[in-house]
Amino acid sequence: MTLRVGTRGSALALAQTKALAARFSGEVEIVEITTRGDVDRGSLAEIGGTGVFTSALRDALLDDRVDVIVHSMKDLPTAPHPGIALAAVARREDARDALCARDGLGFDDLPEGAKVGTGSPRRAAQLRRVRPDLEVVDIRGNVETRLARAQGPDADLDAVVLALAGLTRLGRQDAVTEVLGLGRFPTAPAQGALAVEVRDGDDAARRAVAPTDHLVSRACADAERLVLAGLEAGCSAPIAASAQVDDGMLFLTATVYAADGSQHLTSSHAYTLDGQSARELGDAAMDVAGRAVRELVDAGAMDLDRA
Structure with missing residues (x-):
């Protein structure tokens, strides 16, 4: 049986899907699918x-x-979808954002009034909070276009802000002039993680993708996405959440921004782990997310005015 793997047709989607599908069991066929986000050039907010x-x-x-679909997990709605199961979350890439500026400029080196492009309301709010002097420009398009x-x-x-994970998967780290620290630029929930979905009850497909499931990455992404769900927000809301497992604990920090960057609220919590079983990691994700929300x-x- 050949496993048919569905993906968006962008260069980034194809690169990350092909790399992941190479680790599935058996033969695979990549099937390109056009989504609304690929053809509608309006802003994500619109x-x-x-x-x-x-x-x-x-x-x-x-x-x-x-038989299988692969997403950038940060694009997934938080509500479960009838008939579909999350079969795997691949080991996460570096989740941080990257500045790609002209002339090798770092963020603090950008001149006053510099024009910085992003299609993310979260990134726009962060840019306005840290540097109110910047002109934030809404942009869309594939990685090379941006x-x-x-x-x-x-x-x-003068610069654009993109996910470091996507640039890495495309081999475009050369474009990065600064990797933005989580202190000032915490990232979108589940950024850098890939989600693999199958039809509910399709055990053969679930077994085929099982080698790519990474429990710690799943737990961290789940904790971050539970913050989104708890705040009744979508994946394009100006909300950041960063979770990690370190030294026997699961840490989560979540931040909510006003769209204009004028206000923000942050909450941080931790859960002490006895081990790293799927059940315990799942309990930890729910606990820290619930307390943060x-x-x-x-x-x-x-x-907060998040619109």
Whole structure:
């Protein structure tokens, strides 16, 4: 049996899917699927970021046009989808954001009033919070298109901010002029992680992708996405969450921003682990996320203007 693996057709989606599919059991066939997010050039805020990169893939899976679908996990809606199961979360790449600027500039070296491009409301809010003098420009397009806005011969921006994981998977680390630290630029929930979904009850497909499941990456991504769910927010909301397992503990820090960067609220919690079984990691993710959400809500997170 050949495993049909569905993916978006962008260079990044194909690169990360092919690399992951090479670790599935048996023969695989890559099937390219066009999503709304690939053809609609509107901003994520305008077209409603939740599901725009995933719905068409899920439709193909449920219609039995493919057996497995691979997503950037940060694009997944947080609510479970009827008939679909999350079969694996691959070992996570470095989740941090990267500045790709003209002339090798770092973030603090950008001149006053510099134009910085991003399509992410979270990144836009962070840029405005840290450097209110910057002009944040909404951009869309594939990685090379966005890089060209700052580093191409016809560049019209001083810099763009992209996910380091995507640049790494495309072999474009050369474009990075600074990796942005989590202290000032915490990342999107599940950024850098890949999610593998199958039809609920398809045990053969689940077994085929099982070698790529990484329990710690799954737990960290789950903790971060539970923050999104608890705050009733979509994947394009100006919310950051970063979790990691270190020294026998699962740590989570979550931050909610006003869209203009004028306000933000942060909550950090930890859970002591006795081991790293799937059940314990899952319990830890739910515990830290639940405490972070309660603290953020009590502090007024739902009252921030996130639009």
